[in-house]
Amino acid sequence: MKVLDFMWTHRVEVLQLTLEHLQIVFISILIAAGIGLPLGILMTRRRSISRPVLAFANLVQTIPSLALFGFLIPLPLIGGVGVRTAIVALVLYSLLPIIRNTFTGISGVDPAIKEAGRGMGMTDSQLLWKVEIPLASSVIFAGIRVATVIGVGVATIAAAVGGGGLGMFIFRGVSMVDSRVILAGAIPAAALALIADFGLGAVEKRFSKLLFVLCLAVFAASCSHPNRIVVGSKNFSEQVILGELLAQQIERSTNLEVQRKLNLGGTLVCHQALAAGQIDTYVEYTGTGLTAILKEPASKDSAAVYDKVRAAYKSRYGLEWTEPLGFNNTFAIIIRKSDAQQFNLKTISDAAPQTARWTAGFGYEFIEREDGYPGLAKTYALRFPMPPRVMDLALTYKAVADRQVDLIAGNSTDGLIDALGLIVLQDDKRYFPPYDAAPIVRDSVVMSHPEVRTALKELGGKISEEQMRKMNYAVDGEHRDVKEVVKEFLNGK
Amino acid sequence: MATTLEFRDAAYAINGRSLVENVSFKVESGEAIVLLGRSGSGKTTTLKLINRLLEPTSGEVLVEDKTTRDWDPIRLRRRIGYVIQEIGLFPHFTVAGNVGVVPALESWPAERISARVNEMLTLVGLDPGRFASRFPRELSGGQRQRVGVARALAADPSILLLDEPFGALDPVTRSEIQREFRKLQSGLKKTMVFVTHDIREAFILGDRIGLMQDGRLVALVPASEFGKLDHPEAKAFVESYA
Numbered sequence: 001m002k003v004l005d006f007m008w009t010h011r012v013e014v015l016q017l018t019l020e021h022l023q024i025v026f027i028s029i030l031i032a033a034g035i036g037l038p039l040g041i042l043m044t045r046r047r048s049i050s051r052p053v054l055a056f057a058n059l060v061q062t063i064p065s066l067a068l069f070g071f072l073i074p075l076p077l078i079g080g081v082g083v084r085t086a087i088v089a090l091v092l093y094s095l096l097p098i099i100r101n102t103f104t105g106i107s108g109v110d111p112a113i114k115e116a117g118r119g120m121g122m123t124d125s126q127l128l129w130k131v132e133i134p135l136a137s138s139v140i141f142a143g144i145r146v147a148t149v150i151g152v153g154v155a156t157i158a159a160a161v162g163g164g165g166l167g168m169f170i171f172r173g174v175s176m177v178d179s180r181v182i183l184a185g186a187i188p189a190a191a192l193a194l195i196a197d198f199g200l201g202a203v204e205k206r207f208s209k210l211l212f213v214l215c216l217a218v219f220a221a222s223c224s225h226p227n228r229i230v231v232g233s234k235n236f237s238e239q240v241i242l243g244e245l246l247a248q249q250i251e252r253s254t255n256l257e258v259q260r261k262l263n264l265g266g267t268l269v270c271h272q273a274l275a276a277g278q279i280d281t282y283v284e285y286t287g288t289g290l291t292a293i294l295k296e297p298a299s300k301d302s303a304a305v306y307d308k309v310r311a312a313y314k315s316r317y318g319l320e321w322t323e324p325l326g327f328n329n330t331f332a333i334i335i336r337k338s339d340a341q342q343f344n345l346k347t348i349s350d351a352a353p354q355t356a357r358w359t360a361g362f363g364y365e366f367i368e369r370e371d372g373y374p375g376l377a378k379t380y381a382l383r384f385p386m387p388p389r390v391m392d393l394a395l396t397y398k399a400v401a402d403r404q405v406d407l408i409a410g411n412s413t414d415g416l417i418d419a420l421g422l423i424v425l426q427d428d429k430r431y432f433p434p435y436d437a438a439p440i441v442r443d444s445v446v447m448s449h450p451e452v453r454t455a456l457k458e459l460g461g462k463i464s465e466e467q468m469r470k471m472n473y474a475v476d477g478e479h480r481d482v483k484e485v486v487k488e489f490l491n492g493k
Numbered sequence: 494m495a496t497t498l499e500f501r502d503a504a505y506a507i508n509g510r511s512l513v514e515n516v517s518f519k520v521e522s523g524e525a526i527v528l529l530g531r532s533g534s535g536k537t538t539t540l541k542l543i544n545r546l547l548e549p550t551s552g553e554v555l556v557e558d559k560t561t562r563d564w565d566p567i568r569l570r571r572r573i574g575y576v577i578q579e580i581g582l583f584p585h586f587t588v589a590g591n592v593g594v595v596p597a598l599e600s601w602p603a604e605r606i607s608a609r610v611n612e613m614l615t616l617v618g619l620d621p622g623r624f625a626s627r628f629p630r631e632l633s634g635g636q637r638q639r640v641g642v643a644r645a646l647a648a649d650p651s652i653l654l655l656d657e658p659f660g661a662l663d664p665v666t667r668s669e670i671q672r673e674f675r676k677l678q679s680g681l682k683k684t685m686v687f688v689t690h691d692i693r694e695a696f697i698l699g700d701r702i703g704l705m706q707d708g709r710l711v712a713l714v715p716a717s718e719f720g721k722l723d724h725p726e727a728k729a730f731v732e733s734y735a
Binding site: 110112113114115116117118119120121122123126130131134135 | 544546566567569570577579580581582583584585594595654
């Protein structure tokens, strides 16, 4: 019942995503039918092409949907991030059942009936339209039904490439480890698939016109709008919160309509979407921009890194880094608050002498990386009596809280830090590279809508690490709604 | 009487295999020819050469003094009524729709089509009031075959081709419909080519009987003379009749 409560409180969003979902599927099926029906008919006239065409359609069907989206992202025109890619993928998946059923449906018409038609002087097109298509129509329609049901399912993956739809809930739910959110996407999607199957069957003859009009209405209602800013985000909670934050800030201080394309994917997906103009702004971290996008070595100086990415993004991509939000999402050395108070520890240097009595627990990656534990131990002269315990990153928080270990390395904005009574030691020797968060916005948007730039500027320096941790915990730990959490934060300003 | 149909040394081969060879004959206007032969003797192929469902690979077939290659196949087929054993009624059309299909293709006005449909159904012994709006699946085998004949006659073709049209019927229905068809034919005086493997049927319906064997027309004689033929295949058929 928690799921139903969640869906009820988010009914506007559920409805909107359901409509988006329907729109993607509807357009895709329309295009796939536009390609598949003539192709299937052509195959009955030119038998030699039927084998290669069916082989291709079969092959496409075997590609896992996530992989297919991956292939499509770098392609020009049909690829990229957004609805278009989703539609291309859906069209490809829908082709097989439509082509196959058209072909077998028409081929399966009783040869005696075809011969009678031909013998009576029907032209090929009269035979096709008056005899073959009417007699094959139920088989052809079944193909469209199957394609639609497949389409409803595959469209949930579309959220991974910014296609929107009910997959948004599913992906958000997976990253929040919140089954309510997953189900809020999965249940309507399953319902849509069932309705599509039963519904299309029932309306096959009688209500097909009504259905068509309904679909057109759905399509028209969700058409795009020119004066609108598209906000994106990567696919983890902090990013979704920050995306929502940008969206609400722009909504509050401008008259522009804001479209959210949150939970898009990783760094590269967001960057490409921004560069291609599919989104107008998202929050990036300076260290990530430097190493992952500009492919330059990490650097320790926070201000220098910011200046460097700002200049390079401007000249290379026509993108503007606006004022940093104020927090740094970097590696963090974390201990229990009680230990910090007892020994009066504020920095990693303060804590270094204590390490002789402590045990450390780290994730696999941190142990291995040169800029992880080995460098850290050297820089601060840490002397653990035993080698650090290696465990899954998510478990280290639990372990330090339960006193199984005494010091861990986590993320500085992780919501669990405050929730579990832990504290971050200051990196006083600036060992970890800076990952200062700042919105990036497209130059053309700054030009055409300077009020967006002003709105983003107001956010500069407004979010401390502690505040970010609180919001992360509200969403991850307390399973609260992102929109409310962000609204509260902005109201508190 | 004028010659309506003529085969001049016509042959048909596919993939190097000869199905019909050296077939030559003439059919006068209004005459009923029955092509008699075993399965695979080339009867159906011969029939399909007439309405250009097949084209002769050598020789020629003339319909109304024009070779079939010079005919527009669509125009040609609409002037020739065609009935096949499987009947091939369109299951998604009513009886009226099936009978009126060629007039509709020829864009007759609706009233003329429905008048013609009623006329044709009455002609083949089906009450239009009862049958016109039924679908083929609601008919018995004999009724379907009557509809098939009515459909072939609907556009008033001068030539009628029938490919074992009564083969799938039970013996009682078959002989009933054969007699009726004979009566119909003598009233309509269509030029007719009728294919069968049943010598009884050949005797009932044919003015002349053509005997086919291995793709050749081995004899073409008036029905009354068929029993006197010396050909072994003719004897085999006559024996099966006795």
